[in-house]
Amino acid sequence: MEWNWDHAFAVLPQLADGLVVTIQATIVASLLAYVLGLGIAILKMSKSKFTRVSLYWVTEFVRRTPILVQLYVVFYVLPDFGIFLEAFTCGVIVLGIHFSTYTSEVFRAGIDNVPKGQWEAAKSLNYNPLQTWKNVILPQAIPPMIPPLANYLITMFKETPLLAAITVVELFRAADQYSNSHYTYLEPMTLVGIFFLIVSIPSAMLAMKLEKKFKQAKTA
């Protein structure tokens, strides 16, 4: 098996299209994971035991089942119950919900890290809950969350090939289709790996930098 540049150049435009879909899926899914994760974290602090316990079981259920199974259920099974979503939408919803169960832990830890006195201070200023969160808690809680959230972003990016299973033509599927009709995996799959590295290594370095910056700010 020898490297064939003709294949490598021929597959590039398709990979570029696939990369766009991969990045779109990553961005939409991670926004969903962040918003939902924050919501879960706040609701888990609720006074109602019912809310806390049911949320615990929902997040456990989502976290302990494979993403691939969840994708198949949303793509193939939900339409039988009248819920019909486009393949891409299915994919980002599943990824977003799945990772929201992890990001919620990051948010919870970040919120827990805000000293109790801050809550009391907000209370003494007669802030309502919205003001408390917006002006006091989140501004202190969010900066230390950024590095772990960035790491989940990179993890999600690497999980997007799973969407290929439900016909989303992202980076991996684009390469796979080329392989299937040209009988070669060497060039397409090598290039897919390189494309992923080109995006994920600088992102990981950026996340590390952010982490360092935050630590310095804390000790300063």
Place this chain on the structure above:
Amino acid sequence: MKKIISLFTCFFIVLGFTQVSYAESETLKRLKKQGYATVAVANEPPYSDIKSDGYVTGAAPDVARAVLNVLGVPDLKAEVIMYGAMIPALQARRVDMATSGLYIKPGRCESIIYSEPDLCGAEAFAVPAGNPNNLLTYEDIAANPSLKMTTCAGCAEEKYALERGVSADQIVYFDAPPSGIKMLQQGRVDVFALSGLGTADLLNKTNDPNLELVMPVTGVPMGCAGAAFNKDDLEFRSEYNMALAMLKATGEFAAIIEPYGFSAEATASKSYLTQCPDGM
């Protein structure tokens, strides 16, 4: 003297036998020794069918099993591989053969070699009942770019579609034929394209009055499949062809494929060389 003659006779008989086994290809020797051949199948009844207990059957593996039995290999082990990935699997020797109704096509013959044709059949579409878009040919799909079709990646139907003007954006690839039918039922796609007997079998099993079979699809050749081999297995392929010819002559071949709906007569009219002129 008699003793000497009989000794010589024995000697020549033994020599004859060793020569026969010497003429055997390395591949056949290896398969005989391990007692089975690993074959790629696509799980597309009636071409290939994997029972829930893992037993592989269907017309193509059954023919291969009979041929290998003649050659002295008692068993088959199957791996489910998508059509497009079968050729790389053969090249990488992940499997010894592909026995799944892989059509003999000039493009594929550049990468692999085939046995003489074993299964020939027409092409089909599955569409919503009443065929609302009036799809009878691939050109009909091409004429309406808003339509989506589903088929397998790297299979003959994909090439038929692209060659006849269907754009790549219109094709949604299924992982397994039943999931393609599911997408048709759910309205994710407008038409499902596959081999005639494969499509008919799926629709039969799905038994959904909202779906309809279009067969034959006109304007495409009858697809003929054969067992596929790694390019270096020329000798093994000759051995396979000889045994296959024997089964065809005795009628055993027809007895295997006809219950699945294939016609031995249709196969007899095609030869490997007319399908793959440059494939040797």
